[in-house]
Amino acid sequence: MSLDLIEPLSIDSWNPVLDTAAQSAAIDTAAQDAAIDALEAGKVLYLPRLRFDVQAAERRFLSTQWSDGKSKNIYLRGRERVLRGTVGSAEDQAALAAMIERFGSNAQSLVSALFPCYVPHLQFGNTSFRPFEIEGRPPKSFRKDDTRLHSDAFPSNPTAGARLLRVFTNVNAQGRPRVWRVGEPFGDMAARILPRARRQWPGEAALLHALHVTKKRRSQFDHFMLELHDRTKADLDYQRDMPQQRVEFPPGSTWIVFSDQVLHAVLSGAMMMEQTWMLPVAALRHPERAPLRVLESMVGRALI
Numbered sequence: 001m002s003l004d005l006i007e008p009l010s011i012d013s014w015n016p017v018l019d020t021a022a023q024s025a026a027i028d029t030a031a032q033d034a035a036i037d038a039l040e041a042g043k044v045l046y047l048p049r050l051r052f053d054v055q056a057a058e059r060r061f062l063s064t065q066w067s068d069g070k071s072k073n074i075y076l077r078g079r080e081r082v083l084r085g086t087v088g089s090a091e092d093q094a095a096l097a098a099m100i101e102r103f104g105s106n107a108q109s110l111v112s113a114l115f116p117c118y119v120p121h122l123q124f125g126n127t128s129f130r131p132f133e134i135e136g137r138p139p140k141s142f143r144k145d146d147t148r149l150h151s152d153a154f155p156s157n158p159t160a161g162a163r164l165l166r167v168f169t170n171v172n173a174q175g176r177p178r179v180w181r182v183g184e185p186f187g188d189m190a191a192r193i194l195p196r197a198r199r200q201w202p203g204e205a206a207l208l209h210a211l212h213v214t215k216k217r218r219s220q221f222d223h224f225m226l227e228l229h230d231r232t233k234a235d236l237d238y239q240r241d242m243p244q245q246r247v248e249f250p251p252g253s254t255w256i257v258f259s260d261q262v263l264h265a266v267l268s269g270a271m272m273m274e275q276t277w278m279l280p281v282a283a284l285r286h287p288e289r290a291p292l293r294v295l296e297s298m299v300g301r302a303l304i
């Protein structure tokens with residue numbers, strides 16, 4: 001079965017202007033509607049000509065030398081905007097933080113222009129710079145192996161159904177693409193994997209929270225999302241046989257996904273910028289397509 005999960009957009013500006021007749025930096029309401037429909041349908045919005053402007057003085061940061069060697073990303077955390085995962089002088093760190101922050105504000109302008117109905121509800125999350133080459137990096141466990149197809153779910157960070165919206169830009173200076181595989185629709189994966197999922201034990205969520213394994217109480221929804229994440233990654237036959245497509249994102253391109261929905265695997269590439277937001281299900285145009293609603297309709301009860 002062939003898939004077509006890529007929805008190209010010709011926008012080449014982080015601040016596309018609304019409806020100024022056929023300029024490449026323009027977007028009209030029909031384009032906004034099409035972008036939202038495609039995104040919520042689980043497609044990858046692909047902006048092949050939208051590059052992030054790494055300034056001449058910042059090119060030195062396109063290297064793994066600024067990593068602290070413990071974290072795989074260098075990032076500004078959520079609302080605190082404290083730089084993590086890096087080493088260097090205070091001056092270097094401030095310049096690196098400024099580059100990452102500029103990417104975050106570019107991404108915020110883009111998302112505001114494309115999805116104005118989301119704006120009041122978006123919760124701005126981490127902004128990261130991911131310098132390391134993916135290919136040949138041995139994962140610590142199959143659960144952490146992002147070269148296997150998965151939908152995002154995080155053990156310590158329950159979302160209670162909120163969506164994970166992400167913008168990525170390849171900033172590789174050696175011409176290397178970011179290579180992904182994307183897989184079959186979320187509902188098809190869930191129909192296959194959910195019947196194998198373990199149910200949450202009574203008291204499990206309270207215990208994990210008390211032990212600080214989770215930052216908030218893990219809802220039944222979050223439990224099932226982790227089960228889907230782990231069991232999808234563990235099933236090598238499914239990894240091989242599921243309908244999927246390979247996508248190359250060249251340097252100077254940007255793409256947008258709901259990463260809790262799109263099955264994705266990263267095969268190779270180094271030097272990427274990324275911005276995450278959380279978005280409540282109620283802010284969606286098609287909430288019935290959200291993983292929360294898909295799973296609830298499968299199990300026949302509320303999961304939050």
Ligand SMILES: [Fe+2]
Pocket residue numbers: 146150151152259264
């Ligand atoms: Fe992921």
